[in-house]
Amino acid sequence: MSTVALTLFGRRARLRWIHLILGGALAMPYVLFGSVVMGPVTGSADVFGSLALQLASFGVGLPLAAVTSLFPLTRPLESGAVRWLCGVDRDRLAYGPARTRGEKGRTAAWFTLHLGFGGIVAGMSLALPPFAAVLIVLPLLAGLRGDRLGLPEVLDHTWALALAPVAGALSLVALAGCAAACGALLARWAPLLLGPTPRERLAAAEARAADLAVRNRLARELHDSVGHALSAVTLQASAARRVLESDPEFVREALAAIEDTTRRTVGELDAVLGVLREGDAPGTAPAPTLAADLDALLRRTRAGGQRVSATVDADPEALPPLVSREAYRIVQEGLSNALKHAGERAAVDVRIAVADGELEITVENPVTDPAPCRAGGGHGLRGIADRARLLGGTATAGPTAAQIWRLCARLPLKGPAPTPPGRNPSKGPA
The missing domain is CATH 3.30.565.10 (Histidine kinase-like ATPase, C-terminal domain)
Structure with missing residues (x-):
């Protein structure tokens, strides 16, 4: 049990969670660009009022993120963040700018994954904790039930009300598990996408x-x-x-x-x-x-x-x-x-x-x-x-x-x- 808790909420997991949230923050300008594109295309005046349109805007902005990752400072900055927040050894990362086509392609793939996973985890981190908090305190505050919070009608049942705190706690655990899994995946892929090439290893040696x-x-x-x-x-x-x-x-x-x-x-x-x-x-x-x-x-x-x-x-x-x-x-x-x-x-x-x-x-x-x-x-x-x-x-x-x-x-x-x-x-x- 302690191993599971350490995996989900330990210092390494928290640092990787911060790394994902930083990726979500970096993704926001690209999401805004995607919303500008999706609004006229769909004829919607409120793109952020629909989850489907938000995801579509996110998908439109990611290719632009891949293009902007070609700037020389992208790989050194990302390598530094991965070293300090994801716990990847310095020797497994390249700190110079991407020069060859292959290095630029791997850097673009990494930046897109960082912003993609970061945007998803950051969105979940903003939405799930308030919802989970409401579910946990719902049995104690009967006045919160009803249409005022837009909660599902199923929560009007006694058995559902009794299980609401459990559902709230499980949703927080699921959020932590998702963040830990995404952070572990990025830490595993970082040496492959941001690691030094044979030419760079030879120069370092x-x-x-x-x-x-x-x-x-x-x-x-x-x-x-x-x-x-x-x-x-x-x-x-x-x-x-x-x-x-x-x-x-x-x-x-x-x-x-x-x-x-x-x-x-x-x-x-x-x-x-x-x-x-x-x-x-x-x-x-x-x-x-x-x-x-x-x-x-x-x-x-x-x-x-x-x-x-x-x-x-x-x-x-x-x-x-x-x-x-x-x-x-x-x-x-x-x-x-x-x-x-x-x-x-x-x-x-x-x-x-x-x-x-x-x-x-x-x-x-x-x-x-x-x-x-x-x-x-x-x-x-x-x-x-x-x-x-x-x-x-x-x-x-x-x-x-x-x-x-x-x-x-x-x-x-x-x-x-x-x-x-x-x-x-x-x-x-x-």
Whole structure:
């Protein structure tokens, strides 16, 4: 019983009833137009005095409603009303104007159904409640019986008078049932008539994919640049604090490295936030690359006491800009992981080489942390894998049998592979 009452009089049913009454209100101008047509045709001076002429006027006005539904704002407005009042999910509705012939035809069909059902339910909502109220109170007010209210003569009988309240209550229930049924039908048909077409779904999916790609890129850049800077600054500050009294020269170098790291990170952060703007805003700092910033990255890492050896068997200047940028971030993340998991004095080996048309990056450090990677993988390693995959390459990371953590990334080079000149700017431990 409670389920039936909720279906007929619950919040969803009431909102759909309001949606139908709004359709009836929208139908009134078209009904008035139909009455103007039906009056001369039938020779009647009072079209609204006859139910048949009212229905005929309603039928004449609906085709005009279908024509006016071709205005561009019809579908967005109707979709919004269906979402809020009929309870249809946003993803199942189209909010742009109808453009193709099929979209316009479905919009016209929906608008006609909305006004048609709405006009009927709105008319019943105006007529039935007063009639039902009279029937319910009729046994209590005997003076209302007679010809003054135009009630049927059958109500003069005692048995009919006793059943009048029941008939009044049933008429209200029938009105609620009719409104609930019409509202449910419109809610079911709305995705078919107002739903997005395959073309619109594809456009929405492409927009979501583009937005997700921008978010992922922003997350990777923030993690790699800011995360590495914080790890390096923490290590440098910790090392400087321990030798504050015994090695003032090292402390000065560490403080200078901290200053350089933070200043550079602010510039990188400005470049990363440029992703949030429309395109890359002019005037933002360029993203760091392997060619321009590798030596500075190694120098800042060593300033905190980390022993880093680097072997570069490639010409960074000859690398494609995109490969050079992503390679720098991969090396940066590898050093950042070594700072966090290998210990301050552990040796880190970085090798960069070109072989078989690919740029190969290897970062190795001893495994001193029993769990160098969080359960499910860290964000940094996932970011490295994403960077490599977007360039058509591969990335692997894990411990070897010799208890060495190895990060290896291969990035294919676009165009002719650069010739390795045997450049070793920082070979050997610092």
